[in-house]
Amino acid sequence: MSSIQSGSLWVVATPIGHRDDISARALEVLAQVALIAAEDTRHSRPLLQHFRIETPLLALHEHNEQDQAEKLVARMLAGESIALISDAGTPLISDPGFRLVRAARAAGVRCIPVPGACAAIAALSVAGMPSDRFVFEGFLPAKAAARRARLQALQSEPRTLIFYESSHRVLESLADMLAVLGPQREAVLARELTKLFETVLSQPLGELVERVRTDPDQQRGEFVILLAGAGEDADAKLAEGQRVFQLLREALPPAKAAKLAAAITGAPRKALYGSDEA
Ligand code: SAM
Numbered sequence: 210m211s212s213i214q215s216g217s218l219w220v221v222a223t224p225i226g227h228r229d230d231i232s233a234r235a236l237e238v239l240a241q242v243a244l245i246a247a248e249d250t251r252h253s254r255p256l257l258q259h260f261r262i263e264t265p266l267l268a269l270h271e272h273n274e275q276d277q278a279e280k281l282v283a284r285m286l287a288g289e290s291i292a293l294i295s296d297a298g299t300p301l302i303s304d305p306g307f308r309l310v311r312a313a314r315a316a317g318v319r320c321i322p323v324p325g326a327c328a329a330i331a332a333l334s335v336a337g338m339p340s341d342r343f344v345f346e347g348f349l350p351a352k353a354a355a356r357r358a359r360l361q362a363l364q365s366e367p368r369t370l371i372f373y374e375s376s377h378r379v380l381e382s383l384a385d386m387l388a389v390l391g392p393q394r395e396a397v398l399a400r401e402l403t404k405l406f407e408t409v410l411s412q413p414l415g416e417l418v419e420r421v422r423t424d425p426d427q428q429r430g431e432f433v434i435l436l437a438g439a440g441e442d443a444d445a446k447l448a449e450g451q452r453v454f455q456l457l458r459e460a461l462p463p464a465k466a467a468k469l470a471a472a473i474t475g476a477p478r479k480a481l482y483g484s485d486e487a
Contacts, residue, residue, distance in 0.1 A: 213241040214321070216285045218313045219292040220306065222299040222325030225431075226403035228259060230326045236260055238323055243289040246281060248305055252296045269293065271305050278312040285318045292323075299327040303347045303373050329371045332399035332433035335409055336369075339438070343369040349382055356382065357479065360389040364480045365447060367438040374432040380421055386436065387414045391477045395437035401430040450476020 213219075219238045224230040239245060240262050246269040247253040253266065269277050281291055295304035310320055333340050346363070349356045349372060363370060374382050379398075386396070392415025400408045408427070410417060414436075421427045439447075454470035461469070463482060471478035 213290045216288045217319045221323040225298045225326045242292040245292045248295040274308045278309045282316045336397040336435045338369045370436040372434040389479045397435040399433040446476045450474040454481040
């Protein structure tokens with residue numbers, strides 16, 4: 210690469226595990242810019258030291274991004290080039306950076322991507338699920354009610370669904386997916402990608418939840434969860450379930466009506482009850 214274009218923002222992907230997944234171009238940019246804005250400087254320093262990069266670091270996280278963005282844009286307008294990195298993978302993908310990039314573009318600063326690892330795309334590339342169209346949902350809400358409501362809203366989504374999840378909540382989230390979408394929905398749990406304990410499990414949700422529940426090793430680390438999109442069968446079943454549910458509701462309390470409509474049509478009970486509450 211020729212010299213760094215002055216006054217630009219370089220948005221640089223770093224590894225999601227395996228250090229060798231950083232690109233040659235990323236290393237060159239990180240070594241040449243005036244400043245690296247990093248989500249957590251303590252986290253990024255060992256990676257940069259490993260590659261003998263001595264560029265000064267500055268913290269840019271969700272709590273100071275708004276303030277820092279203005280200052281960094283001013284520095285770029287004055288001619289300095291800055292790189293943005295996050296703790297892992299591609300900045301802005303469930304990570305800080307959106308405000309900075311938006312402010313930089315609004316000020317006419319050139320933003321240049323240096324692509325590389327992204328856990329969602331790495332998982333999709335080995336999941337064996339339809340990948341021509343997909344939906345990235347990031348993290349589900351932390352609170353159970355909001356999480357289930359989000360899953361209910363996605364119930365009929367025909368495209369492959371991709372979620373991020375941490376070890377604290379992986380089992381809870383999988384259990385909610387099972388409750389809302391039913392045991393037959395195909396799922397993939399991609400754990401610790403590019404790291405020592407990488408595993409990629411493909412099973413219907415019912416079996417996957419049981420597997421993770423009974424194997425504590427499968428609850429450790431970082432996760433991408435992929436769900437097959439709703440097929441035409443599932444859509445038809447849900448529509449029929451909703452029709453029967455509405456008829457039964459005229460005579461029964463909603464919980465009872467949902468239970469019976471689910472038993473009659475095979476539609477997931479939670480989806481029917483949720484559709485009535487919405
Ligand atoms: N910006 C990152 C990217 O490009 O993938 C994502 C950052 S987000 C804060 C962290 C989440 O990404 C983790 O909780 C996990 O869901 C997912 N993730 C990151 N590294 C992973 C890995 N090696 N294996 C599986 N999932 C990973």
